[in-house]
Amino acid sequence: MRRTLSAIILMLGISLGISNPARGQSEMQIAQPQVMYTFGESLTIETEITSELPIQDVKILLQPAAGIRQIAGEATLTAPGLVSYTLDLSNNFLGLFADVTYEFQVTLESGETLTSPEYSFYFEDNRWEWQSLKSDEFEIYWYKGNTDFGEKILNTAHDGLERIRLQVDVPAPEALRYYVYASSQELQSALQLSGEAGSQIAGHADPALNKVMVSLAPGPAETLEMKRQVPHELLHVLLYQKLGVGYARLPRWLNEGLASTAELFPNPDYPLLLDKAYERQALLPFASLCQSFPVDAANFQLAYAQASSITWYLQGRFGTSGTEALLAAYADGLDCEHGAETALGQGLSALELDWRSITFHENPWLTSLRGVLPWLLIFTLFLLPWMILNIVDAIKRRKSVQENPASV
């Protein structure tokens, strides 16, 4: 259950002396644990355990959101039966905006080990006071800006959904959560404190947890950024819901390309970035954008610009049926080159040449030739004269043999 609470205490379970029979031969009673934390700093869980036999030690097993390692720790007995456990959150990660489950393992002095029932709490970035607004499809959480700001984000999410549905057949979102940070630095700090890398990131989708994190500051530029980030991250989540495990097999250029074309306000820097890279002959081969994007800032942006541009091109040429075929082929596990060939009748490398010729008004034959040009040069400068000399020499020797057969 999600809720917005004070900056310090997330969940104050009241110690009611609830009896929880544990799995084991002996019986123990555990009071409803109290969970207190400040995101990025520390977490404390306290409870009271009573049992017929004296307690020797208490361990706690914390299971963060999917994909993060379980944390096992030793609780301290502050008085007979009073259990306290503290975890440093600056170097132990519990995920973010997700449920954390935990249980106690109690060892009695008799040597017997008892396991408590499983408890859970919702782990959020409680450094901020979150406001919220909801529709059937979306939940918007933000901490800076008034209600109008939240409403604007909610409306943009609905507009983005309409736009995406024109491009891809996607399922309807259900209570998809948007957490809106007021700056990319604050978003990156949250990602880093939750154990995820956050550099160069303005928005972040966590499709498996049905949540999105974006960075939008209320102010003059809010509309443009909102129209970019909100639909972009929505596309990632909906593609995941559409494709399931096949989502992870999508080439990065297609996943990011579709997200870019879903934006309600396209990035105005992309055309210039593409033209400059083309002039410098620095365009990135699409085969290198299948698994991941470059990490350096300049090429990272260029990769997005190229992904966006080729996706626009493919959508224009092959329509929505082409996009669906491409998604199905890649989700099925076909590689970058052959997925395109199966879906669109042309491999990725051939599509790349077509895209270049249309986007940069380039002759595809010259582009193909550019690839073999260094070899052609080596052949012309070194191999060709050597071959000519050899041929001339052979002709001379043959003539000499014909004129002076006895000399052989």
Ligand SMILES: [Zn+2]
């Ligand atoms: Zn993206």
